[in-house]
Amino acid sequence: MFGLGGKIKESDVLDALRTVEDPDLHKDLVTLKMIKDIKINGKNISFTVDLTTPACPLKEKIEADCRKAIKDHIPEVEEIKILMTSTVSAFDLNKKMLSGVKNIIAIASGKGGVGKSTVSTNIALALASKGAKVGLMDADIYGPTIPALLDVHEQPMVTDDKKMIPLEKHGLKLMSIGFLLKGDEPVIWRGPMVAGVVQQFLRDVDWGELDYLIIDLPPGTGDAQLTLSQAIPLSGVAIVSTPEDVAMNIAVKALSMFKHLKVPILGIIENMSYFKAPDTGNIYHIFGQGGGKRASEKLGVKFLGEIPLDMSIRSGGDDGKPVVFYDPESEQAKVFQQIAGNLAASLSIEMMSMAF
Ligand SMILES: Nc1ncnc2c1ncn2[C@@H]1O[C@H](COP(=O)(O)OP(=O)(O)O)[C@@H](O)[C@H]1O
Numbered sequence: 001m002f003g004l005g006g007k008i009k010e011s012d013v014l015d016a017l018r019t020v021e022d023p024d025l026h027k028d029l030v031t032l033k034m035i036k037d038i039k040i041n042g043k044n045i046s047f048t049v050d051l052t053t054p055a056c057p058l059k060e061k062i063e064a065d066c067r068k069a070i071k072d073h074i075p076e077v078e079e080i081k082i083l084m085t086s087t088v089s090a091f092d093l094n095k096k097m098l099s100g101v102k103n104i105i106a107i108a109s110g111k112g113g114v115g116k117s118t119v120s121t122n123i124a125l126a127l128a129s130k131g132a133k134v135g136l137m138d139a140d141i142y143g144p145t146i147p148a149l150l151d152v153h154e155q156p157m158v159t160d161d162k163k164m165i166p167l168e169k170h171g172l173k174l175m176s177i178g179f180l181l182k183g184d185e186p187v188i189w190r191g192p193m194v195a196g197v198v199q200q201f202l203r204d205v206d207w208g209e210l211d212y213l214i215i216d217l218p219p220g221t222g223d224a225q226l227t228l229s230q231a232i233p234l235s236g237v238a239i240v241s242t243p244e245d246v247a248m249n250i251a252v253k254a255l256s257m258f259k260h261l262k263v264p265i266l267g268i269i270e271n272m273s274y275f276k277a278p279d280t281g282n283i284y285h286i287f288g289q290g291g292g293k294r295a296s297e298k299l300g301v302k303f304l305g306e307i308p309l310d311m312s313i314r315s316g317g318d319d320g321k322p323v324v325f326y327d328p329e330s331e332q333a334k335v336f337q338q339i340a341g342n343l344a345a346s347l348s349i350e351m352m353s354m355a356f
């Protein structure tokens, strides 16, 4: 038994916490250097657990595990105070291009209309609600919908040194080609032009300090997506798809493209997975069941979660009132919170695998 009879020492606390594993990262908290600021005052101890993301879905479990480990290993402890904090680590490659932006996460899809923009927006809001610093870039220059989804229609200001200031809404920093285009005339873009605009959105926009920059990519696997994924230092990509086979097959194609480009795949998000009848509560799998899960198992990538086909998600989008911000306690918002947490955790796992 540690420290029995004598004084509790810092090494007793560390030895106890060495038995607590981060369930995602499969290493103990001491090895992961997450334990900070241990203070011992007689039989009372306090310490900080510094997680890799404020959106960590296992925060409560890790805290409870720490408490139990201390009680089991140092029974004479009377009071345990744990402060849970987080520091998002930075993806190495970003330092060259964007010093203040720690991670760039692309949200991609095989085809349009699967809800990529809706998912990008709600995930960005979910991460911000946990305290992360988040930017959202609309790179879907064929159909920029972020301005409508968040009801932001101003033009960004330009500083003296020619940097665009991102617009802000609900704590998100925003940039969209939609802010810069006038009227509804269609723009004909070729692949390299798309990549050019997006690179400009990285270089010439004053993003400041961000934990996560979420990029809503144009749908598909054409020239534009290819050039773009090579031109910007992506920390990872998540693929959004609806569950039916045809859509999933196209999503898998997109996934293969990113794999080929060596962009870490953070997982598959299935949208419009089921419909829950508001009157009876019955669940209908309109587009079939389990497509996303099957595809992710087959490919060995994470399944980040499923989002219902839901009126409030649709109307929230159309009215510029996304459900995560306007109805945060709703079942729908909680689904997005969960997926955002899984996405952030998947990125932490990816980064950890590079670090160790
Ligand atoms: N889970 C959902 N439930 C209901 N409607 C949805 C859902 N996800 C997206 N939509 C709606 O589907 C349409 C397409 O979504 P959008 O996010 O613009 O797709 P994409 O960016 O892939 O083209 C929009 O009208 C949006 O409100």
Ligand SMILES: [Mg+2]
Pocket (backbone or CB within 6 Å): 116, 117, 118, 140, 143, 145
């Ligand atoms: Mg879109």
